[in-house]
Amino acid sequence: xxxxxxxxxxxxxxxxxxxxxxxxxxxxxxxxxxxxxxxxxxxxxxxxxxxxxxxxxxxxxxxxxxxxxxxxxxxxxxxxxxxxxxxxxxxxxxxxxxxxxxxxxxxxxxxxxxxxxxxxxxxxxxxxxxxxxxxxxxxxxxxxxxxxxxxxxxxxxxxxxxxxxxxxxxxxxxxxxxxxxxxxxxxxxxxxxxxxxxxxxxxxxxxxxxxxxxxxxxxxxxxxxxxxxxxxxxxxxxxxxxxxxxxxxxxxxxxxxxxxxxxxxxxxxxxxxxxxxxxxxxxxxxxxxxxxxxxxxxxxxxxxxxxxxxxxxxxxxxxxx
Numbered sequence: 217x218x219x220x221x222x223x224x225x226x227x228x229x230x231x232x233x234x235x236x237x238x239x240x241x242x243x244x245x246x247x248x249x250x251x252x253x254x255x256x257x258x259x260x261x262x263x264x265x266x267x268x269x270x271x272x273x274x275x276x277x278x279x280x281x282x283x284x285x286x287x288x289x290x291x292x293x294x295x296x297x298x299x300x301x302x303x304x305x306x307x308x309x310x311x312x313x314x315x316x317x318x319x320x321x322x323x324x325x326x327x328x329x330x331x332x333x334x335x336x337x338x339x340x341x342x343x344x345x346x347x348x349x350x351x352x353x354x355x356x357x358x359x360x361x362x363x364x365x366x367x368x369x370x371x372x373x374x375x376x377x378x379x380x381x382x383x384x385x386x387x388x389x390x391x392x393x394x395x396x397x398x399x400x401x402x403x404x405x406x407x408x409x410x411x412x413x414x415x416x417x418x419x420x421x422x423x424x425x426x427x428x429x430x431x432x433x434x435x436x437x438x439x440x441x442x443x444x445x446x447x448x449x450x451x452x453x454x455x456x457x458x459x460x461x462x463x464x465x466x467x468x469x470x471x472x473x474x475x476x477x478x479x480x481x482x483x484x485x486x487x488x489x490x491x492x493x494x495x496x497x498x499x500x501x502x503x504x505x506x507x508x509x510x511x512x513x514x515x516x517x518x519x520x521x522x523x524x525x526x527x528x529x530x531x532x533x534x535x536x537x
Contacts (some may be wrong), residue, residue: 218250218266219536220287223431225256225276226423233419234454235272236435238293241343241458242269245532252428258283269532270294271322271343273480278303282312290535292320292528293343298479301329310335320531324483339483341524343532344454347461348525350439357444357464361511363406363414364442364450367471367493370397401471404497406449407510417441419452449509453481456488460521467491467503467515487524489515 221243224235235255243249246267253261253268256277261284268283271293275281281304283289291313296304303309313319313335320340321327330337402411417438426434439458442448448459448466459466468488472478473495491509493499503515 218264219246219248220251220253220266220268221246221249222255222268222270222272223252223428225254228423230420230423231431233421233431233435233438234452236431237344237347237419237439237454237458238272238342240432240435240439241293241347242271242532244346244349245269245536247536253287256280258287260284261287267536269343269535273297274304275300282309289316290532291316291318292340292531293322294319294326294340295322295480296326296329298325298476305329305333320528322484323480325479339524340528340531341487341521342453342457342484343528344457345461345487345521345525346529346532347439347458348463350443350458351462352443357446359446360441360444361410361414361447362417362441362445362449363411364417364438364448364455365419365452366402366449366469367398368420368451369472369474369477370401401493401497401499405469405491405493405499405509407508410508410510413511414449415441417455419455447513447515453484457484457521460487460517461525463517465489465515465517467509469493487518487520489517 222239224231251263251266255275257280259280259282263286265286265288267288270289270291273295278300310333313330317336319330319335319337321330321337322340322342324339327337327339419438421434442455442459442464443462445464448455448464449469450456450466451469451471456466456468466488468485468490470485470490471493489503491499491501
């Protein structure tokens, strides 16, 4: 039997390292990797029969859904975004998913929309919750505190001036007048000393610079850093979820306010120590925070992820067997 792993089509300017973190989560269950399989081109595959764990965000290329017949999929940690659902859940799409049900869904929103179409679906959580194979002994944990893409959904100069169209749109929707939002909100939540001493990591990188092998290597390097961290502060779910698996204390900064974003989190955000931030900068937490997050802040992960991670491991192991 052949085994495949998902790779991803780059965006117009960048690619998301979190996609490759999700594929690393799938890779750990495979005896070997015979094919890199582009998520957006699964309908075009014409090779031998192949096993493929189908986890993650689907899909940008609606016209290329559904996957071809030689692909034997395991649907776990599957997310259908609200933007893609009308195209993916056509008669053809529903028939395909029903053929491979039950469908394990990364979030409860996906469970709901699939069940509404008569598809047997359940909440599995994210496969990155099983990345405890990167966990290190506590004796290897250092004093590094990482801040990873905080409030990355907020406006930046890079996004504003990407194209003339982006600039006009940013003027019309008011984003052009909110350029200090990231720093302003961070200063409200994180001490000045920690903002200056923390190590910063990004999980978004420029396109056309790396091979798939190099992308996997960078994703793996990120995981190894987080595994040894004293604390990680992030707005990336594919940084925060692996931290839970690796036992690294993590705080999730949640400043998302659009349905496209929040539908991804239904059921997942309950797993984190979380700071929820309103547009005006006011925030609430689900853990005890006295003042701002600083070098001495100690948080314990909620350890709720095990009830999802253990069944996910069993499901993937049995699929490969």
